[in-house]
Amino acid sequence: MMIAGLIDPSAGEIRIKDAKVAGPRREGGVVFQSPVLLPWRTVLQNVLFPIELLKLPRRQYEPRAMDLLRMAKIDEFSGLLPRQLSGGMRQRVAICRALVHDPSILLMDEPFSALDAITRDEMAVELQRIWQANRKTVIFVTHSIREAAFLSDRVLVMARRPATIIDELPIDLPRPRAIAMTEDEAFNRLVRHLRNAIEASHAE
Amino acid sequence: MRNNIAKRAAAIGWPILVTALILLAWEISVRTLGIRSIILPPPSAVFAAMAERHDLLLTHLWPSLYLTVLGFGLSVVGGIFVAVLITYSAIVRKGFYPVIVVSQVIPKISIAPLFIVWFGTGTLSSLLLAFLVAFFPMTINASMGFESIDEDIHRMARTFMGSRWQIFWKIRMPNALPYIFGGMKISITLAIIGVIVSEFVASQEGIGYLIKLAGGLLDTPLMLAAITALSLSGLALYAIIAGVESWAVYWQPPSDAAGAGGG
Numbered sequence: 231m232m233i234a235g236l237i238d239p240s241a242g243e244i245r246i247k248d249a250k251v252a253g254p255r256r257e258g259g260v261v262f263q264s265p266v267l268l269p270w271r272t273v274l275q276n277v278l279f280p281i282e283l284l285k286l287p288r289r290q291y292e293p294r295a296m297d298l299l300r301m302a303k304i305d306e307f308s309g310l311l312p313r314q315l316s317g318g319m320r321q322r323v324a325i326c327r328a329l330v331h332d333p334s335i336l337l338m339d340e341p342f343s344a345l346d347a348i349t350r351d352e353m354a355v356e357l358q359r360i361w362q363a364n365r366k367t368v369i370f371v372t373h374s375i376r377e378a379a380f381l382s383d384r385v386l387v388m389a390r391r392p393a394t395i396i397d398e399l400p401i402d403l404p405r406p407r408a409i410a411m412t413e414d415e416a417f418n419r420l421v422r423h424l425r426n427a428i429e430a431s432h433a434e
Numbered sequence: 435m436r437n438n439i440a441k442r443a444a445a446i447g448w449p450i451l452v453t454a455l456i457l458l459a460w461e462i463s464v465r466t467l468g469i470r471s472i473i474l475p476p477p478s479a480v481f482a483a484m485a486e487r488h489d490l491l492l493t494h495l496w497p498s499l500y501l502t503v504l505g506f507g508l509s510v511v512g513g514i515f516v517a518v519l520i521t522y523s524a525i526v527r528k529g530f531y532p533v534i535v536v537s538q539v540i541p542k543i544s545i546a547p548l549f550i551v552w553f554g555t556g557t558l559s560s561l562l563l564a565f566l567v568a569f570f571p572m573t574i575n576a577s578m579g580f581e582s583i584d585e586d587i588h589r590m591a592r593t594f595m596g597s598r599w600q601i602f603w604k605i606r607m608p609n610a611l612p613y614i615f616g617g618m619k620i621s622i623t624l625a626i627i628g629v630i631v632s633e634f635v636a637s638q639e640g641i642g643y644l645i646k647l648a649g650g651l652l653d654t655p656l657m658l659a660a661i662t663a664l665s666l667s668g669l670a671l672y673a674i675i676a677g678v679e680s681w682a683v684y685w686q687p688p689s690d691a692a693g694a695g696g697g
Contacts, residue, residue, distance in 0.1 A: 260593040266586040270608045270685040280594040282604065311685050331594075 259328030259366075261341040265320035267312040267327075273299065274308040277326045284331055291330060298326040301360055318349040322356065329364060336368045343373065351409050354380055358406060375428070379420045380407060387424060389431040397427040475655040480662060483655040490656075491663050494644040498629050499667055501557055501640075505564025506625040506671075510618060512565070513572025520573070521580040521606070522598075534573065542567045543631045555636040564628035568621035575617030579610025612686060615679040622671050630664070 259280075267276045277295040281288055299305040302322040304315075312320055321341060328336055342350045354377055361368060372378050378385045379401055387397035401420060403411065411417055457477045463469075464476040471479055484491065516534075519526045545566070549559040583606060591601050633642025641664050648657035 258593060260590065262586050262590060264586055266584065266590045268587065268605065268608070270611075279604075283591065283594040283596040283600055313685065313687070 257334045259331065259333035259336045261321075261324050261328045261336070261338040263340045263343050265312070265317075265324040267320055267323055269312055272309050272311060273304065273315070273323050276312065276323055277330050280327060280331045286331065294332075295326065295330050298329055299323075301363055302326050302356065318345055318353060321345065321353065325357070325360065329360075329366070334367065336366045338368060338370045340371055340373065342377065350374075350377070355409060357381065362406065375421050375424045376412060379417060379424060380409075380412060385424060387427045387431075389428075396431050397424070399423060399427075472652050472654050475658060479655045480658040483659040484662060487656060487659065490644070491641075491660060494639060494641045494660070495663055495667060497557070498560075498626075498633065498640040498642065498664070499671075501560045501629045502564055502622070502625045503671070505561050505628060506568050506618075506622050508561075508565045509568035509572050509621050509625065510614075513569055513617065513621070514576045514614065516569075516573045517576035517580055517610075518602075520577040531577075534570065538570060543627065546631050546635045549632065550636045555638070559635075560629045560632035560637065560640065563632040564625040567628040568625040571620040571624065572614075572617040575613045575620070576610055579613030580606045582613070583609055612679075612683050615675065615683060618675050618679075619672060622675060623668060626664070626668050626671075 268279065271279065274292075274295060277299065278288060278291060281291045281295075296305060296308065299308055302325065304319055304322050304326075307315060307319065312323070315323070321344075325341070328338075342353050345353060357368075358381060368381075370378070370381055382401050385397075385399045385401060386395050387399070388394065389396045399420065403417060403420075461476045461478060464474055475483075516526075520531050521527070543563070546559070546563055549563055553559040553562060587605060587609075588601070591605055596604070629640065630642035630645075633640040634646055637643045641660055645657055645660045645664075648654070648660060
């Protein structure tokens with residue numbers, strides 16, 4: 231929320247490419263916990279919503295929006311309304327919307343927390359695929375240790391009250407990563423490390 | 435598909451059947467009990483009066499409906515306008531809105547005689563009373579619609595640098611539409627009441643005047659014919675609004691759309 235410029239930091243400042251974040255900015259795309267789609271707009275119209283708000287030429291971005299939908303495997307639903315989609319599909323629309331104006335940073339705030347376990351794993355694989363086709367800096371907030379370890383290049387562990395970064399762990403597992411990888415010993419060693427760091431902070 | 439059609443037929447069919455049974459029971463009891471037509475005419479006599487005197491009924495129905503629709507239209511425009519002020523102006527929201535809500539305890543039709551004193555016995559009094567009674571549900575519903583934005587949607591629009599103007603037209607307005615239609619459905623029936631009451635108090639034309647006149651002449655079939663014609667017109671106006679609603683609020687499933695935003 232602070233990185234997106236929605237909330238001012240209580241102390242210090244946030245810099246993106248040396249520029250101070252003082253409010254919402256073009257370079258950021260945000261995905262929230264819930265899809266927050268507009269129910270009166272079709273999938274395609276929802277994806278193009280940022281283009282309208284940013285007053286960019288719609289015609290130029292429409293093919294891009296369709297490409298994103300195709301990448302997220304929901305292009306055949308572009309004319310449907312959000313209520314006709316499943317929860318996982320809606321969240322994919324929200325990801326496409328966050329990417330449509332080609333932001334340099336994608337901010338994801340527990341984007342899969344409302345999904346069931348199976349869909350959640352599928353979405354993590356999907357996100358990795360989208361990311362590989364569309365390299366962005368992604369800042370992904372999650373309460374799931376597995377999800378963090380599965381998706382990240384670098385995990386920052388935060389303690390609560392005060393919310394401070396207490397650990398940093400690079401994840402050097404090869405990509406593309408598959409769900410089967412979560413059974414591996416290397417993966418589970420990383421997960422254990424992260425869990426211990428969090429539990430230690432709780433014990434204090 | 436077939437199941438839907440069957441459901442809709444049942445939804446329309448049952449109330450029609452019940453209405454028909456009530457009318458039948460009314461007809462039979464009036465005849466067998468020998469109730470005089472001046473007290474309660476049978477439905478057949480009411481329909482006969484409607485057929486015979488349709489010229490008279492239409493002559494008086496037309497000005498009433500005209501004023502109803504006009505007063506309703508003004509209340510929609512005025513109500514939405516005031517709702518926008520309530521949404522965007524802290525002074526209006528904190529100062530005037532509670533006054534507006536509390537003023538609702540005044541039975542507004544009791545003001546009708548005062549309006550006659552101020553604006554005369556003509557159409558202006560009827561129009562203003564219709565506007566007054568229809569205005570408040572519109573205002574309250576529309577402002578509820580503008581305010582009830584999901585906080586996340588607001589946040590999402592802000593991260594994409596949406597301006598207030600864009601947020602109003604692209605989010606608040608469509609979001610408020612179901613509420614506005616809910617308000618319209620209440621307002622149209624209230625606008626009719628406003629016009630009729632005003633015509634009761636003082637008027638030389640209109641369906642309210644005709645009902646009062648028929649009462650004075652002890653012409654009960656004509657009175658019931660006028661009431662029936664008025665009710666059918668009210669039903670038609672309501673149906674038009676409901677029809678426009680299902681077209682305009684296309685994103686809501688029909689079952690929800692019917693009851694949304696009422697209050």
